[in-house]
Amino acid sequence: DVKVTQSSRYLVKRTGEKVFLECVQDMDHENMFWYRQDPGLGLRLIYFSYDVKMKEKGDIPEGYSVSREKKERFSLILESASTNQTSMYLCASSLRQSTDTQYFGPGTRLTVL
């Protein structure tokens, strides 16, 4: 079974703090993704990566950056957290092709005060 893990289930940060969300997958997947999930909006893609050190912007990249130094790990960074970044963040990975099934982590509920 594919396993995607995220570093925290719940996180509370203050406005202006730098926040790191980490995601690890154990199935040698090439593609990794970060989404945010908000009620009534479904999931929206923030960034994705199709190879180590490669990254592409998704639909809502503003205020976020990412890092992928190793194949199994994909980090989402909030350089200066703001209250409108309070959300559920989901990481996903897929094998190789653009249409391969994406496997999701359990999510991180981030609250920015």
Added chain:
Amino acid sequence: AQTVTQSQPEMSVQEAETVTLSCTYDTSENNYYLFWYKQPPSRQMILVIRQEAYKQQNATENRFSVNFQKAAKSFSLKISDSQLGDTAMYFCAFILTDSWGKLQFGAGTQVVVTP
């Protein structure tokens, strides 16, 4: 831009009954895939079923089946013999074949199965 619409925010169904969730999408492209994902209260999103647009036959997975109407751009999910464990948020998702993995999700439908 592609959009995915789920018009039912919440649906309730009794155990052993059948429920159908609607999903429509908008695209001018021909080559794409469609998915239904399930997110139970524990939050881990899992794949329920997937459908390739070039396949006319509707996909099935145990008690889950889809009704794919390409011309109408409709992709509904039917859950038969509903079980309490089917209580979850269900998301319809769409991806173009050449889109670098950019899944487009609908807003979701909350399904509540009652005893």
